Amino acid sequence: MRTRRALRSAAALGLPAMTATACSGEVSRLGMPEPISDQAERMLNLWQGSWIAAFAVGAVVWGLIIWAVLFHRKRSDDLPPQVRYNMPIEILYTAVPFVIIAVLFYFTARDENYVEKTTDNPAVTIDVTAFQWSWQFDYKEKAGGQEKTVASVVGQPVAPNASSGPKPVMTIPTGQTVRVRLHSNDVIHSFWVPALLYKKDVMPGYTNEFEFTAKKLGTYEGRCAELCGVDHSRMLFQLKVVTPEQYAKFIADSKAQAAGGAQ
Numbered sequence: 001m002r003t004r005r006a007l008r009s010a011a012a013l014g015l016p017a018m019t020a021t022a023c024s025g026e027v028s029r030l031g032m033p034e035p036i037s038d039q040a041e042r043m044l045n046l047w048q049g050s051w052i053a054a055f056a057v058g059a060v061v062w063g064l065i066i067w068a069v070l071f072h073r074k075r076s077d078d079l080p081p082q083v084r085y086n087m088p089i090e091i092l093y094t095a096v097p098f099v100i101i102a103v104l105f106y107f108t109a110r111d112e113n114y115v116e117k118t119t120d121n122p123a124v125t126i127d128v129t130a131f132q133w134s135w136q137f138d139y140k141e142k143a144g145g146q147e148k149t150v151a152s153v154v155g156q157p158v159a160p161n162a163s164s165g166p167k168p169v170m171t172i173p174t175g176q177t178v179r180v181r182l183h184s185n186d187v188i189h190s191f192w193v194p195a196l197l198y199k200k201d202v203m204p205g206y207t208n209e210f211e212f213t214a215k216k217l218g219t220y221e222g223r224c225a226e227l228c229g230v231d232h233s234r235m236l237f238q239l240k241v242v243t244p245e246q247y248a249k250f251i252a253d254s255k256a257q258a259a260g261g262a263q
Contacts (some may be wrong), residue, residue, distance in 0.1 A: 011197070033197065036215065042111050042115060070170060102188055115198065122177040125139075126180055129183045130182070130189035131185055132228060134155035134234075135170075136154045138152050157235065160234070167236045172240070172241055177211055178214070189235070192224035195220040202226075223237070
């Protein structure tokens with residue numbers, strides 16, 4: 001009786017605490033940053049769904065353990081009834097894990113295909129070149145069937161806590177499909193913006209690419225996520241999401257600056 005009362009009291013105290021914390025967006029994301037793109041939202045949903053499945057399985061396992069401890073603990077030296085074979089139970093605990101794995105595999109494959117999908121004509125194409133130890137962003141446009149660079153940003157290594165030395169900025173418009181093509185001329189790097197909930201390796205001799213559609217304005221931190229040498233920690237950049245009008249002005253200003261420098 002005391003044990004049951006203790007369990008009821010713990011449940012009564014735990015429920016308000018869980019309800020209060022569940023209202024927090026940070027808690028509901030289960031450690032993930034706030035997503036800023038459609039693809040990141042999909043990955044967050046997959047992450048949350050996996051945790052729900054894990055909690056459900058854990059609740060069943062913990063419940064069975066507590067049930068066995070409370071109601072089937074040793075009360076005498078008599079040997080309890082022994083059950084050697086129970087075909088329905090054996091089928092159940094063999095089939096259920098396969099069902100869980102199949103469901104998780106389906107949603108993982110579905111979301112992976114969505115995140116890795118590319119389109120024929122993205123609104124913005126940016127060639128990202130990683131080098132020891134910074135980034136170069138080349139904005140591409142098609143003219144006469146050929147691509148040309150209309151704006152370029154070249155960065156320098158930046159100390160993580162330095163007050164000077166601006167990080168290179170990759171500017172993109174909100175609500176438009178952005179294709180990022182990744183190149184490296186030296187060693188393996190990794191392009192990572194935590195707010196995108198995504199990172200992609202940058203490898204010499206191979207072009208990796210991905211697309212995303214940002215939907216939240218702001219400036220977000222990015223970095224290299226692959227140990228690439230002595231100044232790896234200084235290989236930082238920023239992703240700046242602006243309105244389409246601001247992006248068009250950025251490209252127009254870059255074109256005007258390039259034309260002025262060529263004269």
